Amino acid sequence: MHIPDGFLSTPVWITLDLAAVPAVAWAARKAQADLESPGGTTGANTDDRRIPLLGVMGAFVFAAQMINFPVGLGTSGHLVGGALLAIALGPATAATVMTAVLILQAFLLQDGGVMALGANILNMAVAGVMMGYLPYRLWGRGKTRQAAIFLGGFFSVAISAALALGELMVSGAPLSHRLVVISGTLFVIGALIEGAITVAAVRAIERLNAGWVRPAEPVRMRSIVLAAVGAIALIGFGIVLASKAPDALESALSLRSEVNAALLDKNWSRELHRALAGLSGMVILYACLMMLARWFGRQRSA
Amino acid sequence: MASALRHASVERWSRGSSPLHRVDARAKLIALLVFLTAVATTSKHAPWIYAAFFVLLGSAIFLARLPVMAMLARAALVLPFSAVFAAMTWWAGDFPTAAVLVAKSFLSILAALTLAASTPWVRLLDALAFLRVPRPLLLVIQFLARYLFVVGNQVAHMRLAAQARGGIGKSSLSGFHAAAGAVGVLFARSWERADGIYKAMLARGFTGRFPAPQVAPFLARDVAFLCAAVFVTVAVRFAL
Amino acid sequence: MKPETENVIDVRGLRYRYPDGTLALDGIDFRLHAGECAAVFGANGSGKTTFVMHLNGLLRGEGSIEVCGLRIDGSAKADTLAAVRARVGLVFQNSEEQLFMPTVLADVAFGVANMGLSSENAARKAKEALEQVGMAGAAEKAPYHLSAGEKRRVAIAGVLAMQPDILVLDEPTTSLDPPGQRELLQLLRRLPQAKILVTHDVDFAAALAARAVFFERGRIAGDGEIHSIIEQFHWSRGSE
Numbered sequence: 001m002h003i004p005d006g007f008l009s010t011p012v013w014i015t016l017d018l019a020a021v022p023a024v025a026w027a028a029r030k031a032q033a034d035l036e037s038p039g040g041t042t043g044a045n046t047d048d049r050r051i052p053l054l055g056v057m058g059a060f061v062f063a064a065q066m067i068n069f070p071v072g073l074g075t076s077g078h079l080v081g082g083a084l085l086a087i088a089l090g091p092a093t094a095a096t097v098m099t100a101v102l103i104l105q106a107f108l109l110q111d112g113g114v115m116a117l118g119a120n121i122l123n124m125a126v127a128g129v130m131m132g133y134l135p136y137r138l139w140g141r142g143k144t145r146q147a148a149i150f151l152g153g154f155f156s157v158a159i160s161a162a163l164a165l166g167e168l169m170v171s172g173a174p175l176s177h178r179l180v181v182i183s184g185t186l187f188v189i190g191a192l193i194e195g196a197i198t199v200a201a202v203r204a205i206e207r208l209n210a211g212w213v214r215p216a217e218p219v220r221m222r223s224i225v226l227a228a229v230g231a232i233a234l235i236g237f238g239i240v241l242a243s244k245a246p247d248a249l250e251s252a253l254s255l256r257s258e259v260n261a262a263l264l265d266k267n268w269s270r271e272l273h274r275a276l277a278g279l280s281g282m283v284i285l286y287a288c289l290m291m292l293a294r295w296f297g298r299q300r301s302a
Numbered sequence: 303m304a305s306a307l308r309h310a311s312v313e314r315w316s317r318g319s320s321p322l323h324r325v326d327a328r329a330k331l332i333a334l335l336v337f338l339t340a341v342a343t344t345s346k347h348a349p350w351i352y353a354a355f356f357v358l359l360g361s362a363i364f365l366a367r368l369p370v371m372a373m374l375a376r377a378a379l380v381l382p383f384s385a386v387f388a389a390m391t392w393w394a395g396d397f398p399t400a401a402v403l404v405a406k407s408f409l410s411i412l413a414a415l416t417l418a419a420s421t422p423w424v425r426l427l428d429a430l431a432f433l434r435v436p437r438p439l440l441l442v443i444q445f446l447a448r449y450l451f452v453v454g455n456q457v458a459h460m461r462l463a464a465q466a467r468g469g470i471g472k473s474s475l476s477g478f479h480a481a482a483g484a485v486g487v488l489f490a491r492s493w494e495r496a497d498g499i500y501k502a503m504l505a506r507g508f509t510g511r512f513p514a515p516q517v518a519p520f521l522a523r524d525v526a527f528l529c530a531a532v533f534v535t536v537a538v539r540f541a542l
Numbered sequence: 543m544k545p546e547t548e549n550v551i552d553v554r555g556l557r558y559r560y561p562d563g564t565l566a567l568d569g570i571d572f573r574l575h576a577g578e579c580a581a582v583f584g585a586n587g588s589g590k591t592t593f594v595m596h597l598n599g600l601l602r603g604e605g606s607i608e609v610c611g612l613r614i615d616g617s618a619k620a621d622t623l624a625a626v627r628a629r630v631g632l633v634f635q636n637s638e639e640q641l642f643m644p645t646v647l648a649d650v651a652f653g654v655a656n657m658g659l660s661s662e663n664a665a666r667k668a669k670e671a672l673e674q675v676g677m678a679g680a681a682e683k684a685p686y687h688l689s690a691g692e693k694r695r696v697a698i699a700g701v702l703a704m705q706p707d708i709l710v711l712d713e714p715t716t717s718l719d720p721p722g723q724r725e726l727l728q729l730l731r732r733l734p735q736a737k738i739l740v741t742h743d744v745d746f747a748a749a750l751a752a753r754a755v756f757f758e759r760g761r762i763a764g765d766g767e768i769h770s771i772i773e774q775f776h777w778s779r780g781s782e
Contacts, residue, residue: 004380004383004384004407004410004411005338005341005342005406005407005410005411005414006341006342006384006403006405006406006407006408006409006410007384007387007403007407010342010343013342024436024439025436028436028438028439028442029436029438031438032438048438048441048510048511048512049500049503049508049510051438051441051442051445051512052445052496052499052500052503052642053493053496053500054442054445055441055442055443055444055445055446055448055449055496056445056446056449056453056492056493056495056496056499057492057496058442058443058445058446059445059446059449059450059452059453059454059492060453060488060489060492062446062450062453062454063453063454063456063457063488064457064485064488064489066454066457066458066461067457067461067481067484067485067488068481069477069478069481069482070477070478070481071478079485084485088489096438096439096442097442099439100439100442100443100446101446103430103435103439103443104443104446104447104450106414107414107417107418107423107426107430108312108418108423108426108447109312109418110376110377110379110380110411110414110415110418113338113407113410113411113414114334114335114338114410114414115335115338115339115342115410168387173387173390173391174387174390174391174393174394174396175390176390179390196478197481197482197485200478200479200481200482200485201482201485201486201489203482203486204482204483204485204486204487204489205485205486205489205490207486208486208487208489208490209490209493212489212490212493423644424644424645424648444643444644445642447644448642448643448644448684448685448686451686452638452686495638495639498634498636498639499639499642501595501600501634501639502634502639502640502642503642503652504600504627505598505600505627505632505634505701506627506652506653506656506700506701506704507624507627507628507653507656507657507704508652508656509620509624509656513651513652513655513656513661513664514661515648515661516661516662516665
């Protein structure tokens with residue numbers, strides 16, 4: 001699901017790169033303040049002490065992805081890890097670790113593009129981690145706990161995939177209806193597998209040391225969180241749908257298109273429409289994520 | 303992780319001593335970003351511009367004395383992904399867009415690879431710091447890169463041990479649980495390792511802040527490289 | 543008995559309980575003279591490593607600990623701890639965790655930089671320490687690429703750069719081949735610091751230390767000439 005360079009149209013990757021900057025800055029700052037250092041070692045009570053933990057956990061994600069999970073029919077899947085990290089270490093820490101993983105992949109391993117880094121970070125390290133954590137945050141206590149962990153794994157992969165698909169479509173990738181259905185089905189299967197692996201992995205970790213997985217905090221303002229979940233899910237899938245009907249978007253932007261048509265030749269104006277459609281969708285999504293992020297921040301510090 | 307193992311060869315290349323290796327990482331990183339932007343914004347109706355970009359990149363690879371075929375093979379990893387999308391575009395009757403998609407993705411990955419193969423990763427992190435990537439995040443990446451192979455080798459050992467005991471489960475379900483158990487053990491070991499590292503840091507007087515890295519000066523050579531690279535890239539993008 | 547002032551380490555009545563309630567150290571009295579070398583023996587879990595963790599304040603128990611006249615207790619301030627950590631160089635068993643920085647030079651400079659030296663001065667001290675352990679040629683290498691013996695020597699350089707009065711080595715011979723052990727022995731013999739050697743490797747300890755203390759269930763059960771301690775506790779492998 002790493003988008004390489006060359007696939008996203010310029011306005012889309014620029015927007016997403018710009019959007020990723022504050023999200024990453026927020027997560028990185030938050031991650032340092034979160035949790036105490038491993039093992040509760042005594043020492044200076046300042047900032048950088050969680051860095052070794054975060055770095056080694058990044059290496060853990062890479063290595064855990066090497067472990068094959070047989071999923072029947074002779075095939076195997078592997079952990080993606082966003083939800084697992086979010087549940088075990090908290091969302092800000094998980095987002096920072098996943099961002100570090102993605103930057104390393106883009107620059108050193110050429111997994112995912114350099115210009116597409118913002119898109120990949122928002123899809124996987126921000127949206128994927130947030131969605132991986134929300135069900136656990138909401139229902140992670142009592143009888144619903146296992147189901148919440150499963151849903152976390154499921155949604156983290158589903159939202160990342162849906163966003164990636166949406167961004168590709170907004171960028172003008174010629175995905176036919178049938179292909180969207182096929183890839184959608186594959187994504188759902190992948191998401192189900194991630195859910196199952198996340199449940200099994202969290203259980204295995206807790207069996208070794210129950211203290212390693214953070215308990216879900218009691219929920220306040222459940223309705224706001226639910227609204228946020230709904231908003232993200234809707235926008236994610238909305239982008240996919242919207243880009244399947246570019247004409248509708250174009251007519252919605254018809255005023256602009258007339259102005260543009262006067263200024264630019266046909267080709268340019270169409271590209272601009274696509275770009276604007278993509279831009280507005282991304283801006284809305286970004287605003288929602290940032291609101292959510294800020295809300296989480298307040299909840300935590302409260 | 304397969305990608306991490308691929309990194310072993312790039313890491314070896316990055317320790318070279320060619321003229322390109324000696325250029326400041328900041329200059330190379332900015333040149334890369336300019337190049338990628340130029341590639342991304344080039345129209346699909348100008349195939350010769352793409353050809354010129356290939357020549358430009360080829361001369362950088364030549365300057366860095368990197369193994370051309372191995373580099374091309376590494377960069378070709380993006381092709382299956384591009385080919386699927388290109389095929390669909392072609393199917394939809396738009397050959398230029400299809401061709402350009404392949405060219406853009408291949409050029410971009412090759413350019414990023416050239417930077418990685420001509421710059422030790424520690425210098426690359428310094429360059430990212432210069433671009434104001436938050437320092438804590440870079441320190442996390444530094445530790446991640448340091449322990450990537452260490453933790454990866456642990457998985458390899460665990461796999462070997464499982465095989466020595468007769469392989470992981472016959473049935474899918476027990477295999478699934480064995481794999482989950484392996485993830486759990488790996489998590490535990492990683493946690494303990496982080497604790498050990500932190501203790502080692504404290505033992506050497508860690509005060510809560512990493513000492514600031516030494517910043518190398520930007521030499522005339524680096525300025526010259528950056529100006530030349532940006533000028534040629536922009537010239538190709540607009541003048542041809 | 544030498545006068546009290548020459549003790550670089552003076553521990554009295556040290557008790558430590560783990561967070562889970564287990565009593566790990568139960569009244570330890572231990573003194574070490576400047577330049578003296580003492581081996582610490584004892585079964586796994588007898589409290590050896592827990593004990594040495596107290597010597598530079600990584601763990602804090604009840605009782606009194608003085609290092610070069612500096613008291614470490616519950617109220618010890620950060621600057622006292624920093625001073626103690628500069629005096630006591632702790633070399634851990636796991637070099638992979640001890641060497642956490644991306645290059646050998648950066649790692650050896652880490653402790654010195656924490657003492658507040660400028661990055662140039664820290665790098666200079668680090669180079670001197672690398673010279674001392676015969677690893678000057680590896681300054682720019684990644685720790686991951688070193689052999690076990692080289693890693694150990696770099697880890698020692700990392701604490702030597704801080705110019706400590708006491709070296710504490712936890713299982714220094716782990717994963718070293720016989721030539722590696724021989725080189726380590728020669729290196730340690732050259733170093734003038736007082737040394738505490740926590741180890742199961744009786745032969746190595748006897749080649750270096752004249753004195754040994756024996757830990758048993760959180761207490762010091764024996765303290766004296768190394769060969770008599772080995773005999774008293776049947777602390778060797780072999781038939782004689």
